[in-house]
Amino acid sequence: MSPSSEPVELYGPEYKRDPYPLYAELRERGPVHRVRFPSGVCAWLVTGYEAAHRALTDPRLGKHHSRGNAAWRARASIMPEPQHSQLQVHLLHQDPPRHTALRRLITDAFAPQRVEALRPCFQAMADALLDGLPDSGGTDLVEVFAARFPFQVLAEVIGLPQEFADRFDRDWGKVVQPVGPEDPGRPAYEARLRGLQRYIADLVRHKRAESGEDLLSRLVAARDTGQLGQEELDSMVFQLLVAGQEPVTNQITTALVTLLRHPAQLTALAARPELLPHAVEELLRHDSAFELTTWRFFAEDTELYGTRIPAGDSVIVSLSAANRDDRQFPDADALHFDRTPNPHLAFGHGIHFCPGAALARIELQVALGTLLRRLPELRLAVPEDQLAWTPAVLARGVGRLPVTYGGCPYAGSGANGPDAAC
Numbered sequence: 001m002s003p004s005s006e007p008v009e010l011y012g013p014e015y016k017r018d019p020y021p022l023y024a025e026l027r028e029r030g031p032v033h034r035v036r037f038p039s040g041v042c043a044w045l046v047t048g049y050e051a052a053h054r055a056l057t058d059p060r061l062g063k064h065h066s067r068g069n070a071a072w073r074a075r076a077s078i079m080p081e082p083q084h085s086q087l088q089v090h091l092l093h094q095d096p097p098r099h100t101a102l103r104r105l106i107t108d109a110f111a112p113q114r115v116e117a118l119r120p121c122f123q124a125m126a127d128a129l130l131d132g133l134p135d136s137g138g139t140d141l142v143e144v145f146a147a148r149f150p151f152q153v154l155a156e157v158i159g160l161p162q163e164f165a166d167r168f169d170r171d172w173g174k175v176v177q178p179v180g181p182e183d184p185g186r187p188a189y190e191a192r193l194r195g196l197q198r199y200i201a202d203l204v205r206h207k208r209a210e211s212g213e214d215l216l217s218r219l220v221a222a223r224d225t226g227q228l229g230q231e232e233l234d235s236m237v238f239q240l241l242v243a244g245q246e247p248v249t250n251q252i253t254t255a256l257v258t259l260l261r262h263p264a265q266l267t268a269l270a271a272r273p274e275l276l277p278h279a280v281e282e283l284l285r286h287d288s289a290f291e292l293t294t295w296r297f298f299a300e301d302t303e304l305y306g307t308r309i310p311a312g313d314s315v316i317v318s319l320s321a322a323n324r325d326d327r328q329f330p331d332a333d334a335l336h337f338d339r340t341p342n343p344h345l346a347f348g349h350g351i352h353f354c355p356g357a358a359l360a361r362i363e364l365q366v367a368l369g370t371l372l373r374r375l376p377e378l379r380l381a382v383p384e385d386q387l388a389w390t391p392a393v394l395a396r397g398v399g400r401l402p403v404t405y406g407g408c409p410y411a412g413s414g415a416n417g418p419d420a421a422c
Helices: 013-017 018-029 049-055 068-073 083-087 098-104 114-116 119-130 141-146 149-158 160-167 170-176 185-208 213-224 229-242 246-261 261-269 273-286 320-324 357-376
Strands: 032-036 040-047 137-140 295-298 302-304 307-309 314-317 402-406
Touching: 013 295, 018 068, 018 213, 018 320, 032 141, 040 049, 083 185, 114 119, 114 357, 119 141, 119 149, 141 149, 141 160, 141 246, 141 357, 149 229, 149 246, 149 357, 160 185, 170 185, 170 229, 185 213, 185 229, 213 229, 229 246, 246 261, 246 273, 246 320, 246 357, 261 273, 261 307, 261 357, 273 357
Parallel strands: 040 314
Antiparallel strands: 032 040, 137 402, 295 314, 302 307
16 A cells, blocks of 8 residues: 555544544555545554564564654644644653563552452442442443443552542543644643643642652652653653543444443353353454554554555554454354454553553453342343444444343334333
8 A cells, every 4th residue: 555545534433433444444455545534634543463473572563652744743743832742752762771671660569460450449449339239120321330430440550549539530531532733622631731731740649758668659660760751750640640541432332332232242241250251351352442553653664565665654463353353253243252263453462561451450340240130131222323432533332321120121223222111
């Protein structure tokens, strides 16, 4: 494919509702494609499992924003100053050796053995969120559970004080959804950034005054001993607060939508909770909340799988397209809880593999197990085509998930008819 080829548009309601037919078409065409995002920025999209796996470990592809060319910066690097310089130097935008040093500061907090020991605590949190619901009826699972549970877990794991947990505005999570300079939503976007930055500054001051053994305290101490710069500290706290919870919220919703589309598997999982570990891996593969990776760049013009990529153009890897590749996963569009092996790329691969993967797996097991146990006969309360998928460029999830449960019948016709009676 040449740079002059007409880009494929990766946006719109139909694309966000179900991108997989387009991904299948792109995989058939080849491993690299010119694409365009809502902001107007064009990028090179890698599809197919083998190509994605190799690109994620290609040492020629760096992630630091300084590698981006002028065309990329004009449309993609849209977080205004001073926030861009102060909040965008976290792990996702660093290369070795700095990436290695920063990652080392957080890995212990998310170590598998540590987060597994917290599973009973997470289970208590999940049950408490559902204790106020009636035995049957209807609810929005995002509002009552999916938007709350991951944040409570995150607060426990990183040492976020209760007063700051109470102050956190979930609307701040939208700062990762690009809003261009000419967009009418730009003032609200910039207001979110400023509010979140003030919150982070207050949190850092609090942790400096009341230090403990938790991750946030250790990061502040690392700043005070010179291991971190101030911008790096603020950026890492920013990344923890936003990337540490919103993707899990989205993954709970994508997993639930998948199960509601597959009632036989939902029933089997509710009856046999021992299936949960394998089921979670398959649900991650089947529809990942991390649909696409963040930007990568070549330092010089480079050929990638037969396509010439100009220096500083952005390269994006489609994790979702890779995870539906029949060449790696037989019958890839189907949901098989007994799929083994299941080397999906839902958490990425290589040095940027998600450091919170073990925590996310436990959260998903606890969340899905609790919801299926506490809310029997779970089903959608609206037609599926009424679900509003988030317009975020890199992520998948729904903002609301209205359901009914507990033997309350649909008033409408069809398996997904609206429930007006409950």
